[in-house]
Amino acid sequence: MSEQEPVAGFAVAVVREEGRWRWQSLDDSALRELDAAITELRKIRTSGAVLGMLAVDDEFFILLRPSPGGVSLLLSDATAALDYDVAADALDLLRVEPPEDDDEMWPEGALDIVADLGLPAPEMQVIVDEVDLYPDEQLQMIAQRCGFDGEFGKVLDTVLQ
Template sequence: MPTQSVEAAPDTREAALPGFAVAAIREEGKWRCVALDPVTLVDLDAAITALRSQRSTGAILGLLDVDDEFFVLLRPSPGGVRLMISDAGAALDYDVAADVLDLLRVELPPDEDVLDEPWPEGDLGILSDLGLPSDELEVLVGDLELWPDEQLDTIAGRCGFAGQLDEVVNS
């Protein structure tokens, strides 16, 4: 799945930020995907608000592929939002990643050498009820051969909405 560039709102970032932001919504056993505003790639609050505005009686999952460097999974819940970031080290360079760690109350380690490998953080069980157990998600995130968009495509395939995601990302 190729990455497409999106332009962030001028008040959040001066330059375009490649990637995609999609909401996957499951209702009555069927998935549909909708593109989210590109500002959600740079503003976690905007991403959470956009997901909460999607009305559904079933699961709602946000998928953010940020600059093809890392991805974020979000699931609104009555008590807040469940989050998972594929590489917490991205918080050194990306505000949205730093915001994820803030919400998770996680700090980066003082030794930057630790950050040479992907460091997933957050709720690795975020997709367990949708067909992807936490241990498999952890293995997928650690696969250095896959780009974040490919990891998200694999996640979508395991959960049953790969075709819908591909349609939205490539339209």
């Protein structure tokens, strides 16, 4: 995909502050360039958890959690790197070689990225393996397990209109 070409999907940050969740949209450039998503997430000032959620073109999702030492991420389908710059950027950040072909899908990155929010790695693996679901449906399942499905429902209502 060309950097100038718009990418369908949505990019949001979900933030937990003082026991409550809130969300905010990220710029559309976050769907094209991983650095843009990370930069926007790092601008969010909070003492709580920050989670970036990108649903790209009904094909895959990326979860991002910035920390002082870097960023944790999960790419739901490594083969997406063959067609999408943002997925290729994710593999590059993870120092993983892109796949040769797209015969088999697999996740790359931290399956335990939201384990502290109530979704352990084995359960995340089950969600990622649900290849018949769209990324927004997989992200909804993640939101439900982490306790912010109400807020995420508002995100979906807003971005999918």
